[in-house]
Amino acid sequence: MDPDFHSDEEGYLDGQLLIAMPSMGDPRFSRSVIYVCAHSSEGAMGIVINQRAPNISFAELLEQLKIVPSEERISLPSALNAMDVHLGGPVETGRGFVLHSADYFKAESTLPINDSVCLTATVDILRDIAKGSGPAKALLALGYAGWAPGQLEDEIQSNGWLNCPADPELVFDPAVDRKYNRALDSLGVDPSHLVSDSGHA
Secondary structure: OOOOOOHHHOOOOOOEEEEEOOOOOOHHHOOOEEEEEEEEOOEEEEEEOOOEOOOOOHHHHHHHOOOOOHHHHOOOOHHHHHOOEEEOOOEEEEEEEEEEEOOOOOOOOEEEOOOOEEEEOOHHHHHHHHHOOOOOOEEEEEEEEEEOOOHHHHHHHOOOEEEEEOOHHHHOOOOHHHHHHHHHHHOOOOHHHOOOOOOOO
């Protein structure tokens, strides 16, 4: 096997988590945890996994998209009624993105990120979830976070983000409020020891 086979992918963070540092200058990303879906020399794209969208439930979203008529909403499984809608980031906030377990795959529309997590951004997956034929685990987000070429690398360099491998259990954990501390824990970082000045974390 050619030893340089993976050299063009070195340093890319697909399938990793970004954890916002206290020095993060953008308030939209304060204490955020982002799952990186794609990262290359052309830029990066990820989904914030620990911010709930206010004022909308998954069942209401299904109704708004006319996937489930309002009279049928009451018959949805309770797990669906309780499912959070997340704020995935500030780009294309009217569009839904679903991070999900790899047991669900549509050839035309599913992007496998690694062995355990995929991304699908078509309405079909919402229909399948509503019918009970969707993935075992799913996180629905409106919008995504995007970076221009080199921008994410610059932000990491200037102490804006920590990164670590993504544990699917953490990604799909319904306890959204615990994700930030759990992600830091996975790196052995105590949140109370993080400081804003670069180089002193």
